[in-house]
Amino acid sequence: MHQFGTGRPDQQDEKELLGFAAKIMQNSEAQRTPAFPGNRPYREYCGVPLKPVANGKCTSCGLCVKECPAGAIPLDNPKMTDKDKCISCMHCVAVCPKKARNYSKLVSFIAGLKMKKVCSGRKENKLYL
Numbered sequence: 661m662h663q664f665g666t667g668r669p670d671q672q673d674e675k676e677l678l679g680f681a682a683k684i685m686q687n688s689e690a691q692r693t694p695a696f697p698g699n700r701p702y703r704e705y706c707g708v709p710l711k712p713v714a715n716g717k718c719t720s721c722g723l724c725v726k727e728c729p730a731g732a733i734p735l736d737n738p739k740m741t742d743k744d745k746c747i748s749c750m751h752c753v754a755v756c757p758k759k760a761r762n763y764s765k766l767v768s769f770i771a772g773l774k775m776k777k778v779c780s781g782r783k784e785n786k787l788y789l
């Protein structure tokens with residue numbers, strides 16, 4: 661996934677985000693609901709099917725348990741993941757000193773293809789006020 665969004669945020673982003681911040685300050689008193697684009701009715705959110713678990717390299721050090729923002733890794737068995745709680749942020753994969761946590765290579769491959777289709781071009785910043 662690292663191939664997508666490489667180099668962002670860049671200088672152009674920073675400039676745009678400063679402009680957004682100024683607009684937000686100007687509109688801080690406004691109470692209206694912005695008109696969001698998209699297809700309606702919204703589809704039910706069924707989660708992201710990327711739930712990392714640990715392999716045999718895990719030493720049960722507990723670091724991922726401590727760092728998981730969703731409390732999805734049980735302290736008594738850090739090789740597992742509570743799939744209902746996991747938000748697929750991949751922080752546990754990044755912090756594991758043994759590189760023990762990951763998810764299915766097949767799922768990763770399919771997700772990569774989907775991302776390539778929708779994320780190959782530059783995504784512009786948008787602000788809805």
Ligand code: SF4
Nearest residue numbers: 718719721722724756
């Ligand atoms: S950080 Fe890695 S080695 Fe430590 S408990 Fe988690 S999966 Fe196991």
Ligand code: SF4
Nearest residue numbers: 728746747749750752
């Ligand atoms: S992917 Fe994120 S939410 Fe899921 S177990 Fe890892 S750190 Fe927790």
